[in-house]
Amino acid sequence: MKRLLLIAALGLTTTACATMNETPAQGAKGRSYTLDEGPADYDSLHRATELCKSRGGSLVPVKDADLTELSDYSCVIPKGK
Numbered sequence: 001m002k003r004l005l006l007i008a009a010l011g012l013t014t015t016a017c018a019t020m021n022e023t024p025a026q027g028a029k030g031r032s033y034t035l036d037e038g039p040a041d042y043d044s045l046h047r048a049t050e051l052c053k054s055r056g057g058s059l060v061p062v063k064d065a066d067l068t069e070l071s072d073y074s075c076v077i078p079k080g081k
Contacts, residue, residue: 032057032077035070044070051075 035048048070049059057077065072 032075034062034074035072038070040068040070040072045073048073048075052077 038044045059052059052075055075055077057075059073060076061067062072062074067073
């Protein structure tokens with residue numbers, strides 16, 4: 001019985017983490033999103049910008065961020081796109 005409860009709890013924890021760490025590729029189209037963690041180097045920003053543009057949005061910096069991490073940027077997609 002304890003083993004079954006442990007497996008169920010682990011499954012719920014894994015599901016919650018997967019939902020919280022939703023990546024842009026997994027997110028709903030037409031919804032703005034903040035980029036995942038990682039260094040904001042030229043290549044990463046270029047890929048993120050192209051993906052954002054393909055979804056009808058534009059990549060913008062988060063207010064008061066130091067812009068060294070990808071999570072310092074958001075893809076803003078206007079409603080209705």
